[in-house]
Amino acid sequence: MFTLDDILGLVGTLDDRVGADMPRERFRRFLQESVRTTGAIRDYVEACVRNKGPQYDHALQDLVNHAAALQRLPEVVSVIVDNRRHGRTRRRRPG
DSSP: OOOHHHHHHHHOOOOSOOSTTSHHHHHHHHHHHHOOSHHHHHHHHHHHHHSOSHHHHHHHHHHHHHHHHTTOHHHHHHHHHHHHHTTOOOOOOOO
8 A cells, every 4th residue: 555645746736726637636536446445544544634734634635525425434533533632633744
């Protein structure tokens, strides 16, 4: 399995530009085609929660929507809640 940073590095900067071959659409296609298990979604969500910045914010939005489409939203939300409960909130990335 690729890490979230691997995927984000391949698709490019996630933003709100519109178009079939924009980075965000490529990321969403990757999720639809390759990320089907709750464990994989959870791993990517945890990476978003651990990191800070627009790239991770957009990825988290798309992951939550993807989890909802797969009817796995409760498991994904529990990851976010557990991380916040245990003090593992988003932190600023160095550099």
